[in-house]
Amino acid sequence: MLEISTEGGQAGDYLADVFDAWVADPGASFQAAEIDGIVVGLQRLRPIARGVMFYEGLRVAASHRRRGIARWMLREAIAEARGLGFERMRLYTGSPDAGRLFTNEGFRLLVDCLTWSARRMEGGDPPRLASPAEAASLAERVRQDQALAAYGGVSADWHGALDVDAPLLERLGEQGLVRVAAGGRGLALLRAGARQRLWVTFLAGSGAAVQDLLMALRFEADSVGMAEVRVLAPSHHPAAADLGEVGYHLAEDEGHAYVYALEL
Numbered sequence: 001m002l003e004i005s006t007e008g009g010q011a012g013d014y015l016a017d018v019f020d021a022w023v024a025d026p027g028a029s030f031q032a033a034e035i036d037g038i039v040v041g042l043q044r045l046r047p048i049a050r051g052v053m054f055y056e057g058l059r060v061a062a063s064h065r066r067r068g069i070a071r072w073m074l075r076e077a078i079a080e081a082r083g084l085g086f087e088r089m090r091l092y093t094g095s096p097d098a099g100r101l102f103t104n105e106g107f108r109l110l111v112d113c114l115t116w117s118a119r120r121m122e123g124g125d126p127p128r129l130a131s132p133a134e135a136a137s138l139a140e141r142v143r144q145d146q147a148l149a150a151y152g153g154v155s156a157d158w159h160g161a162l163d164v165d166a167p168l169l170e171r172l173g174e175q176g177l178v179r180v181a182a183g184g185r186g187l188a189l190l191r192a193g194a195r196q197r198l199w200v201t202f203l204a205g206s207g208a209a210v211q212d213l214l215m216a217l218r219f220e221a222d223s224v225g226m227a228e229v230r231v232l233a234p235s236h237h238p239a240a241a242d243l244g245e246v247g248y249h250l251a252e253d254e255g256h257a258y259v260y261a262l263e264l
Helices: 002-006 014-022 069-081 095-103 134-142 146-150 166-174 208-223 240-245
Strands: 029-035 040-050 053-062 088-093 106-120 178-180 188-189 197-204 227-236 256-262
Touching: 014 053, 029 069, 029 095, 053 069, 053 188, 069 088, 069 095, 069 106, 069 197, 088 095, 095 106, 095 256, 106 208, 134 146, 134 178, 134 188, 166 178, 166 188, 166 208, 178 208, 188 208, 197 208, 208 240
Parallel strands: 053 088, 197 227
Antiparallel strands: 029 040, 040 053, 088 256, 106 227, 106 256, 178 188, 188 197
């Protein structure tokens, strides 16, 4: 099945890196499409929160595309999630073509993120890590921030597009993935497992506080041996000008990151 993800010029597909872990995950399930005994498509369903199913990994072999297989598989996944009593389904994709499929099947776009990039920088202190005990107060600040609506209320993380609320901030705080500016006036959520780049999947705040946070993230990238910081942010993010002020620019080698949702 891994050949499905690497054929047709997609050798950089992340699926090959996570497939073994996905198969070993007892909390998720795979669906596969077969024709004449040959697997030509696959997809994965994974509960990520109470009532929320995450849909990921949809792949169809190049030899069998444009036959309606992806649409049929997506409908089967929706039916399974609905049958299990889930209330909504979410997904993350970087493909505009896939986005058209999802929209046609009733999904709505929660957020369309651009990728901002800045090289690592020496000579400064990394940002402060938030503790799990701060989750409630940070969540209240985020609730009042315009950035929350810009992100559609979720973190643009391909590991799972979760509501940015106190439970998420507490859990990510326990994993050391929450960075805050002075007084909590800026907040960044990091993607777990990043190796070459420091990825921010949600950014709150604006003005001097968030500029300081964004600079500190560049210092952190240097301190942990990463090449750069990348921030996923909607084009109408309130801190878009602040990103430019401290040396971030739109990454030319990255497309958009889309998060979709379907009420079941």
